[in-house]
Amino acid sequence: MVFNSAAVGEFHDIWVFCEQREGKLLNTDFELISEGRKLADERGAKLMGVLLGSEVTGLAKELGGYGADKIIVCDAPELAVYTTDAYTKVLCDVVMEKQPEVLLIGASHIGRDLGPRCAARLHTGLTADCTHLDIDMDKYVDFLRESSTVDVDAVNFKMEDTNLKMTRPAFGGHLMATIICPRFRPCMSTVRPGVMKKGEFNQEYADNCEIELYPVSLTAEELKTKVLEVVKEAKQVVDLIGAEVIVSIGRGISKDVELGISLANELAEALGNGVVGGSRAAIDAGWLGSDCQIGQTGKTVHPKIYVTLGISGAIQHKAGMQDAELIIAVDKNDAAPIFEVADYGICGDLFQVVPAMIAAVRKGKE
Amino acid sequence: MRIYVCVKQVPDTSGKVAVNEDGTLNRASMMTIINPDDFNAMEAALALKDETGCRVTAVTMGPLSAEGMLRELIAMGADEGLLISGREFGGSDTYATSQIIAGAITHLGLQEEDVILCGRQAIDGDTAQVGPQIAEKLDIPQVTYAAGIEKQDNVLKVKRLMEDGYMTVEVQPPCLITCVKEMNSPRYLTVKGILECFHKPIMVLDYEALKDEPLIDSGTIGLKGSPTNIFRSFTPPQKGSGVMLTGSAQEAADALVSQLLKKHAI
Numbered sequence: 001m002v003f004n005s006a007a008v009g010e011f012h013d014i015w016v017f018c019e020q021r022e023g024k025l026l027n028t029d030f031e032l033i034s035e036g037r038k039l040a041d042e043r044g045a046k047l048m049g050v051l052l053g054s055e056v057t058g059l060a061k062e063l064g065g066y067g068a069d070k071i072i073v074c075d076a077p078e079l080a081v082y083t084t085d086a087y088t089k090v091l092c093d094v095v096m097e098k099q100p101e102v103l104l105i106g107a108s109h110i111g112r113d114l115g116p117r118c119a120a121r122l123h124t125g126l127t128a129d130c131t132h133l134d135i136d137m138d139k140y141v142d143f144l145r146e147s148s149t150v151d152v153d154a155v156n157f158k159m160e161d162t163n164l165k166m167t168r169p170a171f172g173g174h175l176m177a178t179i180i181c182p183r184f185r186p187c188m189s190t191v192r193p194g195v196m197k198k199g200e201f202n203q204e205y206a207d208n209c210e211i212e213l214y215p216v217s218l219t220a221e222e223l224k225t226k227v228l229e230v231v232k233e234a235k236q237v238v239d240l241i242g243a244e245v246i247v248s249i250g251r252g253i254s255k256d257v258e259l260g261i262s263l264a265n266e267l268a269e270a271l272g273n274g275v276v277g278g279s280r281a282a283i284d285a286g287w288l289g290s291d292c293q294i295g296q297t298g299k300t301v302h303p304k305i306y307v308t309l310g311i312s313g314a315i316q317h318k319a320g321m322q323d324a325e326l327i328i329a330v331d332k333n334d335a336a337p338i339f340e341v342a343d344y345g346i347c348g349d350l351f352q353v354v355p356a357m358i359a360a361v362r363k364g365k366e
Numbered sequence: 367m368r369i370y371v372c373v374k375q376v377p378d379t380s381g382k383v384a385v386n387e388d389g390t391l392n393r394a395s396m397m398t399i400i401n402p403d404d405f406n407a408m409e410a411a412l413a414l415k416d417e418t419g420c421r422v423t424a425v426t427m428g429p430l431s432a433e434g435m436l437r438e439l440i441a442m443g444a445d446e447g448l449l450i451s452g453r454e455f456g457g458s459d460t461y462a463t464s465q466i467i468a469g470a471i472t473h474l475g476l477q478e479e480d481v482i483l484c485g486r487q488a489i490d491g492d493t494a495q496v497g498p499q500i501a502e503k504l505d506i507p508q509v510t511y512a513a514g515i516e517k518q519d520n521v522l523k524v525k526r527l528m529e530d531g532y533m534t535v536e537v538q539p540p541c542l543i544t545c546v547k548e549m550n551s552p553r554y555l556t557v558k559g560i561l562e563c564f565h566k567p568i569m570v571l572d573y574e575a576l577k578d579e580p581l582i583d584s585g586t587i588g589l590k591g592s593p594t595n596i597f598r599s600f601t602p603p604q605k606g607s608g609v610m611l612t613g614s615a616q617e618a619a620d621a622l623v624s625q626l627l628k629k630h631a632i
Contacts, residue, residue, distance in 0.1 A: 109511050109527065149601050150600050170599075176599065176601070228534040232530055271632055355615075356616045
């Protein structure tokens with residue numbers, strides 16, 4: 001069955017798949033609704049959320065408060081816990097009937113399971129883990145002007161293009177690609193959590209948000225997997241290689257090792273569930289276990305954010321961390337080689353700078 | 367029981383990534399490696415082989431030179447390789463790629479007890495899409511982010527990782543599972559394996575061989591058949607020497623955080 005026989009022009013509106021877990025909405029939902037509102041306005045279209053779950057209708061109005069015109073709720077006991085089979089079937093049913101132009105899904109462990117499965121069923125394109133979205137060509141050109149080395153004035157852009165332009169990093173951020181899906185609809189994208197900005201909640205919008213209950217049709221044969229248990233786990237052992245945020249300590253904390261480590265931990269936590277690693281000097285001094293060592297003889301890491309505290313940046317250390325997407329260095333010596341690879345450097349006493357950073361990050365995230 | 371393990375040859379991005387002037391990746395200048403997560407999928411297959419004696423087929427789509435990678439996986443313990451290669455397949459996006467791989471697996475036959483294993487995602491595209499899309503094209507169930515697979519009679523119990531824990535999912539073959547690196551530690555090649563790998567079969571399937579498969583529709587494969595297109599690729603502004611933030615500790619910290627917020631880094 002190929003769904004996408006309809007003309008591209010017959011698809012309307014911007015949709016957001018709203019993910020809930022145990023009856024609670026995720027932050028990503030509000031980010032995507034806020035971003036979706038922006039896209040819907042660019043397109044002159046309506047913004048709809050689609051919410052799947054069991055006894056979740058009560059959650060819908062809150063999504064309206066961030067700009068959704070309507071929430072389509074699919075409520076059934078089989079949707080209480082996520083399964084690929086049930087969610088794909090129900091989401092594809094709604095999409096096939098109502099034909100949205102754009103469908104955004106949060107790039108969570110669930111969204112990245114559901115998105116490709118639905119795209120394959122709907123015979124349409126899907127772009128993974130996007131970090132920037134535009135419909136208006138004007139806005140896209142502005143984005144390129146600010147975030148790329150492209151000489152935009154030398155390029156002849158088709159200003160009337162209304163395809164969703166989905167931008168994402170590749171190769172650890174060495175390259176960016178903008179993807180379009182010109183021939184099929186809906187145009188689908190999974191969006192990296194935490195990237196889109198959550199707007200302000202507006203009670204009036206919430207009150208005016210329409211709610212539509214969409215009937216769920218599922219048969220036992222369609223459900224091929226069974227979830228036996230769902231287990232919540234506390235934070236696992238230090239996983240430097242998979243960590244998105246790493247704060248590393250070096251010889252520079254020697255003035256007060258205990259305080260240095262606790263500041264590093266606090267900063268890692270504030271930046272986003274990060275972990276603490278160290279240079280060889282920190283490991284040799286016994287301040288951290290050897291599994292925390294980053295560098296040539298330790299681990300090679302590729303986090304999104306890598307912060308060094310009191311690490312001068314010997315080649316040995318740089319070899320293990322220079323491919324981090326964003327490097328922030330704090331050291332008291334302004335000639336330290338670490339500043340050569342850092343995106344941002346602060347020269348100063350880390351015992352003063354780090355508490356200020358922690359406070360600023362917490363405030364910035366509010 | 368047969369296990370198909372889908373693997374991909376990728377540029378080694380742990381070294382320097384070379385980019386052409388037009389913003390595309392300079393693949394020729396980079397070393398290729400087997401995608402890291404795919405080793406975990408292969409190890410999972412070999413562990414099931416140790417337990418059940420099943421047959422393990424390493425599957426890849428790529429240039430003919432990818433044969434070397436398949437030999438390496440045979441040396442690790444796979445019984446055979448399948449190389450899907452053809453000009454018609456070039457430029458495929460994830461949708462088109464999954465159609466082709468699903469078509470090739472159908473061509474070889476997917477039986478009641480068979481399992482398809484993939485790595486969670488490849489380090490070049492980082493999409494994690496091809497696995498689920500193969501499963502959909504073959505109309506079989508999938509479990510992604512698997513950190514453990516346990517075979518019990520005719521079902522598999524899979525530990526599926528979530529951001530804040532895990533779920534245990536029961537699934538019946540034929541099914542597709544994508545594996546994360548936490549699942550296992552891939553075994554080393556053995557001398558015996560290396561000596562034997564050149565005597566084991568590698569099948570090459572091109573467009574001619576596959577064109578009668580219903581999934582291999584010339585309108586939905588290759589660059590032209592792919593639903594998504596690259597509109598533009600570009601490099602972010604050069605890193606340069608970075609920015610030194612000055613002022614008092616608080617001023618520098620505030621300036622830093624406002625940059626991080628602007629870049630959506632936090």
